[in-house]
Amino acid sequence: MQTPFLFRFRESLAGLPSLLVLLALVLAGVQQTARLVRHEDPKPVQIALFEEAPPAPKVETPPPEPPKKVETPRPVAKPIPVPAPAPRPIPKSDPNPIEQVRPAPETPPVAAQPVARPAPQPTPVAPAAPAPQPVAQPTPSAPSSANVEAQYVGKLRAHLNSIKRYPTGREASQLKPQGKVRVWFVLRRDGSVVDVGIDESSNSMLLDDAARKTINRATFAAFPDGTWPGEGTHRFTADLEFIPVG
Template structure:
């Protein structure tokens, strides 16, 4: 039995499709490599036309200065010869003038009798001013009298409460006086911590009779503020 013709070349025919595919790939690669690609430059090129610059102006050099001519010295002029003066004749000569008379000598003034200088008058000496009063001493004496007067008229508080508590202490009071000695205002400067003693100090100021300010003291003040310390001691009995 005869084998078919194609059956005998079956192995060659089986590899033919692969060979065709390989040949197509080779042809496509060669065709791709031979194709020319256009190269594009992203940066634009600007072409500017520049005008031709004018030629630089020629600098003309000034010609050298001409040498100055020396001035010629002036020619000396000939002095004119003076004409001879005519000699005067006897008639032309002037007559000599007579000498001027001498001035008269001044006469001496008559001597006057010597004037006697006025006698110096005695200068009146100013009378000495009276001595100013010692205001500081007068003020201190007045304050001492006020305090002594208040301590002499103070009274220890009376009553059942005072006899039971028997408070003791010192009260500093302040009071404002006019120049005539009248009381304007008063108050407690330092309390004794006892209402009985503070009240007794106020009653002492109201009871007091103050004299007028001494003359010249606290000048320029219509009123003056004073202080006094009043000490209260209970009476033992």
């Protein structure tokens, strides 16, 4: 017995309705996505075409003329008026140019009178010259205290420069420092040292120490009379320059 044709494909036919439904759904979705929604803008857009105006022609202005120099008139010297000469007086004509000359009257002769001689006057006696006075000779003035003080300070500095010694030792021979030290020191009136210090360093401890030792080693003279009155002690300064030998 032959099997009917539809029975043979019964399983395929049983799934056909569901396949058709699925196909319909797919087509509906494709149409929905492919549908274009037209979006309309509520405000209309107006496009206007304007003709561009031609550029205005450039007007070349002539360059300004330089200002003309106004020449100021030079002052004209006024002529100095010369006074007119005064008119000479015209001599008046004498109405009687010719007068009759009359002879002068004769004077009687005068008798000679004796002439009185003046009495002799005594001759003046010259006064006696004053006796010469002795001229006082100027006494030599004593030197001022300022000069004595300056001389004393000069002797102190010369003495310190004569006794200064360059520092010795291994460090000094290796470094060989060189420089100037300004040292200050305070002395009593008898020349003894009160205090000593460095006023301007040479940037070398060896040279600064050598300057202090020079002050402590020195022997100073007493203050001269009349110098630094009213001071029991006085502060001095000296510059000591150290130069390595060799």
